Amino acid sequence: MDRVIMHADIDHCYAQIEEMKDPRLRDIPMAVGGDTEKRHGIILAKNDLAKACGIITGESIPEAMKKCPRLKVLHPVYGDYVFYTEMVKDIYRRYSDRVESFGLDEAWVDLSASRRLFGDPVKTAEEIQQTVLLETGLTVSVGLSWNKIFAKLGSDMHKPFGMTVITKENFRDVVWPCRVSDLLYVGKASARRLACLGIHTIGDLAVYPLPLLKAYLGRNGELLHRFANGEEAEPVKASGTHRTVKSVGNSVTMIRDVHDIEALRPIIRVISEAVAARLSEQGLEGSVITVFLRNADLLWMSRQRKLADYTAVSDGIFAEALSLTQQNYDFSVPMRSFGITVSGLRQCASHHQLSLFQDPDAYEKSARIDQAMEMIRGKYGFRAVCRAVTKMDEELTDFDPKGEHMIHPEGYFTGRRMNDESL
Amino acid sequence: MNLYKKYIDVELLQKKDGEIVPQFLLWTDGKRYPIDKVISKERRASPVGGCGMRYTCLIQGKRRNLFLEKDRWFIESLRP
Numbered sequence: 001m002d003r004v005i006m007h008a009d010i011d012h013c014y015a016q017i018e019e020m021k022d023p024r025l026r027d028i029p030m031a032v033g034g035d036t037e038k039r040h041g042i043i044l045a046k047n048d049l050a051k052a053c054g055i056i057t058g059e060s061i062p063e064a065m066k067k068c069p070r071l072k073v074l075h076p077v078y079g080d081y082v083f084y085t086e087m088v089k090d091i092y093r094r095y096s097d098r099v100e101s102f103g104l105d106e107a108w109v110d111l112s113a114s115r116r117l118f119g120d121p122v123k124t125a126e127e128i129q130q131t132v133l134l135e136t137g138l139t140v141s142v143g144l145s146w147n148k149i150f151a152k153l154g155s156d157m158h159k160p161f162g163m164t165v166i167t168k169e170n171f172r173d174v175v176w177p178c179r180v181s182d183l184l185y186v187g188k189a190s191a192r193r194l195a196c197l198g199i200h201t202i203g204d205l206a207v208y209p210l211p212l213l214k215a216y217l218g219r220n221g222e223l224l225h226r227f228a229n230g231e232e233a234e235p236v237k238a239s240g241t242h243r244t245v246k247s248v249g250n251s252v253t254m255i256r257d258v259h260d261i262e263a264l265r266p267i268i269r270v271i272s273e274a275v276a277a278r279l280s281e282q283g284l285e286g287s288v289i290t291v292f293l294r295n296a297d298l299l300w301m302s303r304q305r306k307l308a309d310y311t312a313v314s315d316g317i318f319a320e321a322l323s324l325t326q327q328n329y330d331f332s333v334p335m336r337s338f339g340i341t342v343s344g345l346r347q348c349a350s351h352h353q354l355s356l357f358q359d360p361d362a363y364e365k366s367a368r369i370d371q372a373m374e375m376i377r378g379k380y381g382f383r384a385v386c387r388a389v390t391k392m393d394e395e396l397t398d399f400d401p402k403g404e405h406m407i408h409p410e411g412y413f414t415g416r417r418m419n420d421e422s423l
Numbered sequence: 424m425n426l427y428k429k430y431i432d433v434e435l436l437q438k439k440d441g442e443i444v445p446q447f448l449l450w451t452d453g454k455r456y457p458i459d460k461v462i463s464k465e466r467r468a469s470p471v472g473g474c475g476m477r478y479t480c481l482i483q484g485k486r487r488n489l490f491l492e493k494d495r496w497f498i499e500s501l502r503p
Contacts, residue, residue, distance in 0.1 A: 023472045083493060087474075137468025 176203025251339025
């Protein structure tokens with residue numbers, strides 16, 4: 001028997017949660033976005049009235065304000081978004097033990113086995129939508145299909161509060177006319193490459209000869225071909241399964257290109273802090289440091305080093321990342337993006353191996369500084385405390401890699417997490 | 424009828440089994456109103472905004488909706 005997979009997506013999530021909290025916001029154009037004074041603050045979500053003014057998710061706040069001067073921009077309250085989206089997912093979990101989150105606002109729910117308990121999946125999906133509305137005041141759009149890819153595609157087709165059922169009978173009519181960029185994993189770059197082959201719709205991709213596609217795009221081509229034909233068979237992960245994290249990393253695309261190591265130093269500092277904070281949050285420490293460097297010509301490289309001992313402190317990560325960068329990058333071309341990843345992870349040991357040649361208290365001291373900074377930031381916000389070095393260039397270092405980016409931190413296939421914040 | 428979202432102080436009884444039962448409303452005028460009975464308890468969204476556990480209560484012979492929203496209480500109030 002075919003699988004039945006539902007993908008549910010909370011309609012313009014952050015904005016809708018704000019409207020739910022304060023219904024008066026439904027009557028004015030409103031968006032949720034970063035800091036208005038900061039030039040890189042962007043629109044994260046908007047309501048229908050803001051959309052009618054032409055506001056686009058991802059555009060800068062000044063651009064948006066130009067289009068709609070009376071736009072009300074609210075600061076994101078991530079704690080609330082996590083709380084209410086989890087409440088919605090708890091409702092999904094009443095209907096299936098297989099609920100896999102994809103970011104805060106989206107989830108796949110495997111209803112295959114639920115059929116025996118709840119009957120017709122379309123009715124069940126409707127019931128889920130109604131229950132979410134009744135109990136949380138939020139609307140979700142859903143897609144139903146026999147695979148995760150088409151289910152996700154379906155949830156995007158009719159919004160808000162929509163439902164799209166994609167079956168083996170109708171997918172050629174429903175899915176194939178869609179643009180190929182609507183498919184999960186086809187970004188701008190892939191869409192451009194596919195366009196060169198004359199592939200513009202998902203249908204074009206589905207009927208393209210597989211050997212040719214593989215020759216042009218490699219394994220990725222085969223994968224996309226399977227997606228387009230509905231042959232994807234990834235299971236929906238059981239609720240409560242956590243993918244083992246293999247690495248913890250953060251990266252940033254700088255607000256302007258960086259020309260020397262001195263200018264990069266504060267950025268390395270900010271990212272080291274974020275990586276260290278995320279490591280200790282999960283009780284992990286790592287022994288391999290990798291830096292990712294991308295230059296203004298968009299060429300990138302990564303360099304890594306195995307450490308003599310495990311570390312979870314920002315000072316240690318900073319020092320290694322700095323020296324790796326110094327040894328491997330000469331700044332003949334300015335740098336555009338920078339990232340640090342720590343891998344070779346293990347659960348934090350209660351004791352640390354001391355080195356004969358290092359100050360035995362230094363590690364403890366660094367760890368305590370990290371802890372204190374995290375506590376202050378947890379209570380008073382990210383900007384409440386910072387290292388003096390980040391004051392060297394406040395515009396360049398004015399980002400919070402750990403806190404600000406919460407959309408789709410997970411990849412579809414792997415357990416690797418990489419936060420990338422564009423400035 | 425226009426309703427308003429009004430956050431209020433509530434005195435609670437927490438039972439041995441973990442159940443929470445609201446006992447008194449502390450109104451802004453300083454008065455302490457006993458909650459005579461909790462008629463029903465369901466997860467609901469409120470038309471005045473917010474969602475959570477809705478306690479439909481009998482207070483001085485009238486039905487009132489009291490919400491536990493995240494970690495605080497509000498009432499669907501007749502007055503702002």
